[in-house]
Amino acid sequence: MSRPRSQLVVKVVVAATLTALCMFILRQSSSSASENVFSRPQEGVQHVLVTGGAGFIGSHAAMLLLEKDNYRVTIVDNLSRGNLGAIHVLQRLFPEPGRLQYIFADLGDAKAVDEIFAKNAFDAVMHFAAIAYVGESMAEPLRYYHNITTNTLLLLEAMAKHEVSKFIYSSTCATYGEPKKMPITEDTEQVPINPYGKAKKMAEEIIKDYARTKRMAVMILRYFNVIGSDPKLRLGEAPRPELRVHGRISGACFDAARGFRSGLEIRGDDYNTKDGTCIRDYIHVTDLVEAHIKALDRAETGKVGIYNVGTGKGLSVKEFVEACKAATKVNITVTILDRRPGDYAEVYSQPKKINDELGWKAKHVNLTETLEVAWKWQLKYPNGYNNEIMSAV
Numbered sequence: 260m261s262r263p264r265s266q267l268v269v270k271v272v273v274a275a276t277l278t279a280l281c282m283f284i285l286r287q288s289s290s291s292a293s294e295n296v297f298s299r300p301q302e303g304v305q306h307v308l309v310t311g312g313a314g315f316i317g318s319h320a321a322m323l324l325l326e327k328d329n330y331r332v333t334i335v336d337n338l339s340r341g342n343l344g345a346i347h348v349l350q351r352l353f354p355e356p357g358r359l360q361y362i363f364a365d366l367g368d369a370k371a372v373d374e375i376f377a378k379n380a381f382d383a384v385m386h387f388a389a390i391a392y393v394g395e396s397m398a399e400p401l402r403y404y405h406n407i408t409t410n411t412l413l414l415l416e417a418m419a420k421h422e423v424s425k426f427i428y429s430s431t432c433a434t435y436g437e438p439k440k441m442p443i444t445e446d447t448e449q450v451p452i453n454p455y456g457k458a459k460k461m462a463e464e465i466i467k468d469y470a471r472t473k474r475m476a477v478m479i480l481r482y483f484n485v486i487g488s489d490p491k492l493r494l495g496e497a498p499r500p501e502l503r504v505h506g507r508i509s510g511a512c513f514d515a516a517r518g519f520r521s522g523l524e525i526r527g528d529d530y531n532t533k534d535g536t537c538i539r540d541y542i543h544v545t546d547l548v549e550a551h552i553k554a555l556d557r558a559e560t561g562k563v564g565i566y567n568v569g570t571g572k573g574l575s576v577k578e579f580v581e582a583c584k585a586a587t588k589v590n591i592t593v594t595i596l597d598r599r600p601g602d603y604a605e606v607y608s609q610p611k612k613i614n615d616e617l618g619w620k621a622k623h624v625n626l627t628e629t630l631e632v633a634w635k636w637q638l639k640y641p642n643g644y645n646n647e648i649m650s651a652v
């Protein structure tokens with residue numbers, strides 16, 4: 260090789276090595292900078308781990324927390340049910356460094372969860388992540404006990420190890436089963452009749468037992484039927500198409516109104532209720548999330564607070580369908596089928612305790628208005644969050 264040529268080769272190798280070194284240093288410094296922000300406590304700011312933050316309720320919770328300056332949020336979600344598009348919306352709304360980070364992880368993976376706690380200085384955990392369909396739980400009970408009960412246990416173990424003591428738990432009216440007396444108070448006996456409700460009740464028991472041994476600040480919120488969309492239409496309810504079969508009533512009504520299904524199937528009209536269809540208490544997602552933020556702020560060390568979160572008013576499935584027809588202005592065809600296994604006739608809450616103790620009250624109590632907003636979101640995002648994902652690619 261001639262001398263000038265060999266010098267050129269040396270120069271190229273040196274330049275390439277230096278470039279690679281610079282890129283390595285830059286990458287290291289940017290990742291350690293972002294790690295540092297979330298791994299360090301910040302004066303006056305609560306760092307909240309929101310599990311299930313890609314889902315319907317968790318995404319709304321992350322957004323409402325981030326709208327206040329005194330919270331930073333880490334979302335952990337395995338996207339088994341939620342939407343990456345919801346995370347993209349949140350990232351766009353809160354791009355400032357140190358406000359929001361998303362970590363893809365499965366809460367059943369104890370090692371991954373331990374690592375997440377080791378790298379982040381959490382002040383509190385809001386545990387939304389769960390699979391949550393009554394009918395599916397009847398068909399796949401073990402999956403539900405794993406996902407709900409075992410994962411809550413693993414999360415508590417990580418919290419214990421890393422000394423995080425504030426915990427807000429998403430429980431459900433399904434833990435009460437079908438009480439004889441309405442409305443349901445927090446003292447109503449919990450006799451769940453499906454694996455979903457049983458798994459949540461077991462998780463509650465684990466939390467309460469553990470909280471007795473440690474100085475934890477715990478709030479268990481038992482939600483009734485959650486509906487609606489962010490009033491500013493930034494987020495909404497977008498169950499993935501493969502989950503339609505388990506459908507919640509709002510999704511099923513909108514699917515029928517949009518022609519995705521030929522009509523709406525009501526499961527049972529021979530219940531012992533005013534019009535024969537099931538009675539439920541429909542709570543707006545924004546109201547529910549506000550209850551969480553109050554619970555987070557009022558959680559007291561050494562105490563477990565248990566609250567129903569509902570409107571206190573029961574509406575029948577037929578009434579819901581009428582409100583949906585009014586909101587969408589579509590005359591949805593209705594077919595009556597047999598009852599769905601695991602369903603109960605009538606459940607509605609007595610929300611007095613949360614009204615009195617946390618100063619929380621449901622604000623969105625007009626069902627047609629709630630559905631009108633949710634319908635606008637459906638029309639704005641006809642493919643759910645898919646457009647969000649495409650625009651981010």
Ligand SMILES: NC(=O)c1ccc[n+]([C@@H]2O[C@H](COP(=O)([O-])OP(=O)(O)OC[C@H]3O[C@@H](n4cnc5c(N)ncnc54)[C@H](O)[C@@H]3O)[C@@H](O)[C@H]2O)c1
Pocket residue numbers: 310311312313314315316317335336337338339340341342364365366367386387388389390391406410429430431432481482483484485486
């Ligand atoms: N929607 C309701 O009417 C209602 C009523 C009562 C209680 N809840 C409870 O509220 C919580 C949130 O419900 P939702 O309606 O937002 O459900 P969702 O399915 O929209 O959201 C749940 C999220 O959890 C994630 N997830 C599930 N398993 C996970 C795992 N192993 N690891 C990491 N992420 C996981 C999913 O990907 C999803 O994004 C659940 O705990 C549910 O039981 C919901």
